[in-house]
Amino acid sequence: MATRKSPPKSSVLLVGAGGTLGRAVQKELATRHRVIAASRKGKHKVDITDSASIRRLFEQLGKVDAIACAAGHVHFGALADMTEALFAVGLRDKLMGQVNLAMIGRDWLNDGGSITLITGILAEQPIRYGTSASMVNGALEAFVRAAAIELPRGIRINAVSPNVFAESMPGYAPFFRGFEAIPVARAALAYSRSIEGAQTGQIYRVY
Amino acid sequence: MATRKSPPKSSVLLVGAGGTLGRAVQKELATRHRVIAASRKGKHKVDITDSASIRRLFEQLGKVDAIACAAGHVHFGALADMTEALFAVGLRDKLMGQVNLAMIGRDWLNDGGSITLITGILAEQPIRYGTSASMVNGALEAFVRAAAIELPRGIRINAVSPNVFAESMPGYAPFFRGFEAIPVARAALAYSRSIEGAQTGQIYRVY
Numbered sequence: 001m002a003t004r005k006s007p008p009k010s011s012v013l014l015v016g017a018g019g020t021l022g023r024a025v026q027k028e029l030a031t032r033h034r035v036i037a038a039s040r041k042g043k044h045k046v047d048i049t050d051s052a053s054i055r056r057l058f059e060q061l062g063k064v065d066a067i068a069c070a071a072g073h074v075h076f077g078a079l080a081d082m083t084e085a086l087f088a089v090g091l092r093d094k095l096m097g098q099v100n101l102a103m104i105g106r107d108w109l110n111d112g113g114s115i116t117l118i119t120g121i122l123a124e125q126p127i128r129y130g131t132s133a134s135m136v137n138g139a140l141e142a143f144v145r146a147a148a149i150e151l152p153r154g155i156r157i158n159a160v161s162p163n164v165f166a167e168s169m170p171g172y173a174p175f176f177r178g179f180e181a182i183p184v185a186r187a188a189l190a191y192s193r194s195i196e197g198a199q200t201g202q203i204y205r206v207y
Numbered sequence: 208m209a210t211r212k213s214p215p216k217s218s219v220l221l222v223g224a225g226g227t228l229g230r231a232v233q234k235e236l237a238t239r240h241r242v243i244a245a246s247r248k249g250k251h252k253v254d255i256t257d258s259a260s261i262r263r264l265f266e267q268l269g270k271v272d273a274i275a276c277a278a279g280h281v282h283f284g285a286l287a288d289m290t291e292a293l294f295a296v297g298l299r300d301k302l303m304g305q306v307n308l309a310m311i312g313r314d315w316l317n318d319g320g321s322i323t324l325i326t327g328i329l330a331e332q333p334i335r336y337g338t339s340a341s342m343v344n345g346a347l348e349a350f351v352r353a354a355a356i357e358l359p360r361g362i363r364i365n366a367v368s369p370n371v372f373a374e375s376m377p378g379y380a381p382f383f384r385g386f387e388a389i390p391v392a393r394a395a396l397a398y399s400r401s402i403e404g405a406q407t408g409q410i411y412r413v414y
């Protein structure tokens with residue numbers, strides 16, 4: 001086989017770059033891609049709960065080859081204590097924040113670009129205090145399956161659905177007893193699979 | 208086997224009783240239950256998008272043995288035309304309308320009572336123009352699985368996820384080409400399974 005030139009580095013916008021997952025995704029992607037790290041603070045600021053903030057970010061950056069999200073907040077609380085306002089936190093942040101990132105970002109993706117969102121194991125396997133997280137993750141997974149069949153210009157969309165991270169267990173262990181925590185690097189690997197693979201509408205479960 | 212007395216009729220609040228599905232559910236349940244038919248119009252008025260309206264309904268009715276919902280609206284539209292506001296329609300109506308019905312209704316259910324919500328096949332099998340419906344249905348199914356493990360006093364919660372109804376095909380056929388439409392009576396039957404069965408956290412798929 002003749003030697004082949006490496007493809008030129010692609011540009012990946014990584015939202016939520018400052019978190020446990022975001023740092024791992026950045027490390028995973030940095031050797032092969034030009035990663036543009038965005039978060040609530042720092043050089044490239046974005047608040048995904050605010051569509052105007054997402055639009056401003058893309059106006060600064062211009063076109064990219066991939067959008068990867070490692071951000072999204074939900075309220076954890078006992079079902080008995082959940083209110084309409086507490087459910088709205090997750091709907092506005094982790095759900096519609098990522099949906100808006102995908103919907104706005106689509107117009108800033110080069111042909112054949114990709115969108116990778118973050119869901120989580122609670123979509124399938126509930127825990128106490130996790131009703132809102134389950135709801136939001138279930139919504140995102142179904143959104144990804146549906147959006148995949150309507151995106152234009154060969155743009156793909158997938159989600160990564162990880163188990164709880166070993167790195168997060170110091171704080172989360174009481175809520176995830178019995179779950180097989182995974183190294184966050186395994187979840188980060190799934191972002192490469194989404195970005196550099198060819199599939200769309202997939203939920204990469206890293207359990 | 209000795210003859211047994213039939214159990215006393217249980218009271219079932221049926222929300223969305225006026226629609227294609229609601230009428231079929233009422234017919235399915237009426238022979239064995241006291242069905243309280245609620246909808247936007249009529250004797251027992253309720254608008255599930257308004258928590259105050261749900262609360263007023265229960266204050267009028269008092270305790271019930273089961274809550275069954277056959278109501279919930281989402282916006283159908285091409286992904287390219289979907290906006291934050293159009294996604295919000297389904298989140299406010301079919302999703303949070305039913306979640307609020309479950310959360311408020313829980314306190315008005317007798318011990319061992321049940322809640323049955325409506326989702327739909329688009330949670331798993333997307334169609335063009337169905338992104339919002341998929342998202343909302345996926346959210347509801349994950350919510351049901353999660354809420355089931357935290358509900359008190361033996362209260363159960365399930366969802367019915369039907370295929371497109373044969374009765375709705377005159378209007379919906381162009382969007383559901385190739386789907387095996389089901390008689391709405393089959394979906395109604397699943398409500399009996401939820402209400403009179405003993406399972407919780409189930410999605411009864413009627414495909």
